[in-house]
Amino acid sequence: MRYEIGPIRPPNEAYSLLVRFTRNCPWNQCAFCHVYKGKKFEKRPVKEIKEDIDIIRSIRDDIVALSWEKGYAGSINDDLIELIFSTPSYNEFFKSVTIWLYFGGKNVFIQDANSLAMKPENFVEALAYLKETFPSIDRVTSYARSRTIAKRLTVENLTKMRSAGLTRLHVGMETGSDFLLKYMKKGVTKQENILCGKKVKEAGIELSEYIVLGLGGKKWWEEHATETADALNKINPDFIRFRTLKVLKDMPLYEKVENGDFVILHEEEILHEEKLLIEKLDGITSSIKSDHILNLLEEVDGKLPEDKEQILSVIEEYLSLNKEQRLVYRFGRRAGMYRSTDDLQDELTYLRIKKTINEIEQKEPGSVEKTLSLLLENYI
Ligand code: SF4
Known part of the structure; x- marks a missing residue:
């Protein structure tokens, strides 16, 4: 069957x-x-x-x-x-x-x-x-899709869906920046995203908004962070879910990366973007979730406003690690051995990862980043 x-x-x-x-x-x-x-x-x-x-x-x-x-x-x-x-x-x-x-x-x-x-x-x-x-x-x-809800559905339609049993919608806002929404061909505006979010909430359906970390690239990361936080502040979704950008060859964005128009952020630079976005969240009671394997720090997780400082401290603690610890953590995370920076305390695993990194570097200097990128592709 x-x-x-x-x-x-x-x-x-x-x-x-x-x-x-x-x-x-x-x-x-x-x-x-x-x-x-x-x-x-x-x-x-x-x-x-x-x-x-x-x-x-x-x-x-x-x-x-x-x-x-x-x-x-x-x-x-x-x-x-x-x-x-x-x-x-x-x-x-x-x-x-x-x-x-x-x-x-x-x-x-x-x-x-x-x-x-x-x-x-x-x-x-x-x-x-x-x-x-x-x-x-x-x-x-x-x-x-937020445009479908903003343009085609009424709160009454959504309420009927809720009465029939629909309890939660996962909506891909991705970014609150109108420029980036257009650049990424999302086919929706910031205002439509806000309208969609408000309608879903008014209908009594739980709302989970997906945000793509890294979507601003090197040129527009600050705009991505601030505009996204602004849109989220206007909606107050039940959940804000992060997923980190990984550009593959079969994505239209790949061409823009190749011709230099879109410049990818390093995953540690993405943490600065994420930090700014979270800092700008204000007056909302959403739960932040980083439950996608593409995210570097799964522990960026908690309820606003009470956990905001603790959530930010996860990013700050990672950024305060030394260069070697950060590389070992990234490797361990991408190889599926680490889920938290606390895992760095396991000395034996730390030494094993360090040895593997050294071997990769000896074979081909500078190739660890390539290996990390390939490991990430396995998760898409
Ligand atoms: S992110 Fe992919 S699945 Fe979602 S609306 Fe865009 S093209 Fe469709």
């Missing part, structure tokens, strides 16, 4: 059930994004989405039946997980639903890039069917 799963989801939806309402991205022009390039946007008919939901229900029933058969009384426990993951005949869909049930069967992420492009009544019908089929669901989230 198979159902459709799209290519991406936010990092914090790793254990959520993925249900595809639309395919790909209706805009598909952002210069820093390569996810859906060359793929056509489609709104899936409600009938087709309901068929997928029925398939997921059948898979759920099979998993529960298997649990009874193995003597686990319908429970999705560690032994059942081990059995399913070690049996090659269970496909990825069976495994995904098992993981979802193992973590409570409560969270759902609706794919793809802008499911709110659907007719509101179709979205509500599909969502209501999902909730009716799985009464255990208590959190439903989706990506949404």
